[in-house]
Amino acid sequence: MKKNKNKLKYLFTTGTVCLLSFLINCSNDETVTDNIVSKNETVHNSSLNKRQLAKDDFSRINESTKLLSKTIINLGVKEIEKNGNYFYLKTFRTFKIRDKFVNLSKFEFEYSDNTLSFKNDQSYQIYSVANQFYIETPSYNGALENITAERINNDENLFYLLLFFGEFSDGDNKTNFETVQNEHQEEYSSSGAGCSFMNTYYTVGIGLNQSAANANFIHNLWEDMWGEYSSHSHCWSLGSPEKSNFAHVYYVSQAFCCKG
Secondary structure: OHHHHHHHHHHHHHHHHHHHHHHHHHHHHHHHHHHHHHHHHHHHHHHHHHHHHHEOOOOOOOOOEOOEOHHHHHOOEEEEEEEOOEEEEEEOOOEEEOOEEEOHHHOEEEEEOOEEEEOOEEEEEEEEEOOEEEEEOOOOEEEHHHOOHHHHHHOHHHHHHHHHHHHHOOOOOOEOHHHHHHHHHHHHHOOOOOOOHHHEEEEEEEEOOHHHHHHHHHHHHHHHHHOOOOOHHHEEEEEEEEEEEEOOEEEEEEEEEEOO
16 A cells, blocks of 8 residues: 555655646747747837838928929819828819819828828838839739839729929929919910810820820720720810829829819
């Protein structure tokens, strides 16, 4: 009996030591794992911080302004209002795009950590590192210059982000609403074209080079003229398409007189 008690005591002691040893080893393993995870997180955060710090500041609009490109004024924008990191487009009319009239005031933008995006949609971003622009969308992540006309044709959010990006990142050749309005009145009203400034609408194509802008313009114009709900019977073209570019974005725009 005494031997059995000693044997049980031995087994209990041995088992306890083994259990303690197992728990200590598990604790050490968890500590090692935690340390590895912590190190990985530190490396990730360090890389992220370096990327954020490396981004170039490409904003050319540092306060609310009425000095805009003629192109974006023709698309109905009268003023860009800045409130903190957010940018709002104040408009006086719509513009024609793909068989419908769009008011740019519905698009709001954010510029934070040297990154341009939509205010309420961070899945679309443009940023610059070492003077090289990059873009992230749900379907593309890479150099901005590689964005094709086909992508712009098929992604409405990409179209509007690029549309604003050109205006946002270029500080040259700016004018104001009143000047453009007066020029229009002189050019069209006095020449007998018979179309008021407020009845003149524009359609536009954009791209990262002139060829892509032309292709996007043709795509949009085709929808304007022959789309399912085309309103082309109420509109007629005025003059020839105008070409312009701001920063890295190229534009082709066409004026239409639309009545009724």
